Amino acid sequence: DAKTTQPPSMDCAEGRAANLPCNHSTISGNEYVYWYRQIHSQGPQYIIHGLKNNETNEMASLIITEDRKSSTLILPHATLRDTAVYYCIVRVAPGFGNEKLTFGTGTRLTIIP
Amino acid sequence: DAGITQSPRYKITETGRQVTLMCHQTWSHSYMFWYRQDLGHGLRLIYYSAAADITDKGEVPDGYVVSRSKTENFPLTLESATRSQTSVYFCASKRTGVNYGYTFGSGTRLTVV
Numbered sequence: 001d002a003k004t005t006q007p008p009s010m011d012c013a014e015g016r017a018a019n020l021p022c023n024h025s026t027i028s029g030n031e032y033v034y035w036y037r038q039i040h041s042q043g044p045q046y047i048i049h050g051l052k053n054n055e056t057n058e059m060a061s062l063i064i065t066e067d068r069k070s071s072t073l074i075l076p077h078a079t080l081r082d083t084a085v086y087y088c089i090v091r092v093a094p095g096f097g098n099e100k101l102t103f104g105t106g107t108r109l110t111i112i113p
Numbered sequence: 114d115a116g117i118t119q120s121p122r123y124k125i126t127e128t129g130r131q132v133t134l135m136c137h138q139t140w141s142h143s144y145m146f147w148y149r150q151d152l153g154h155g156l157r158l159i160y161y162s163a164a165a166d167i168t169d170k171g172e173v174p175d176g177y178v179v180s181r182s183k184t185e186n187f188p189l190t191l192e193s194a195t196r197s198q199t200s201v202y203f204c205a206s207k208r209t210g211v212n213y214g215y216t217f218g219s220g221t222r223l224t225v226v
Contacts, residue, residue: 032211034214036214036215041201041220042217042219042220043203043205043217043218043219043220044156044203044205044215044217045217046214046215046216047214049211049214099144099161099163099207099209100146100158100161100171101146101158101215102158102172103148103155103156103157104155105155106155
């Protein structure tokens, strides 16, 4: 699975859009980008994933560059409850016998009131 | 209620004791996982299971035993607990396929004294 690089920490004002970058310059054509977050003391929570098209769900948007070497997770209107560690994970398409997920160190996002 | 539950929430045990952490999911997800989380190491995969009676080692399996006689349960046993196994343990489950993320339990905080 491709390696990812994320800033260790970021701040964002409450109500503003939080844009979390992830670099994955060695990504292969069959690898997906997944985002999870972990709020203090809780288990990680799945947010969104994508292959090459931009994706949006009720939680966030995922923007993947055309060359797929980087992506940005966007929380459109950040709230204090969005304070968490955000993990960007790149991995091949899961299938039988290949569902393992490896977490890096992530970005600690702090929402400022 | 549907979901994934871990028990106990907190556990203190003595060095050398056997202790079992329980994980139960109500969705009949094929895959189940055990992670441990330590300061400075992030989340590390201990064991995972693709289906009942199918288990495999993760990154840090030494000192742990798992079983999966039923799809919904995936207990993790520390046969002879050591202080280095003091950690927060998270169980997760997942449906097979690229369009599904992991769902994590609330964690078990284990202290070995």
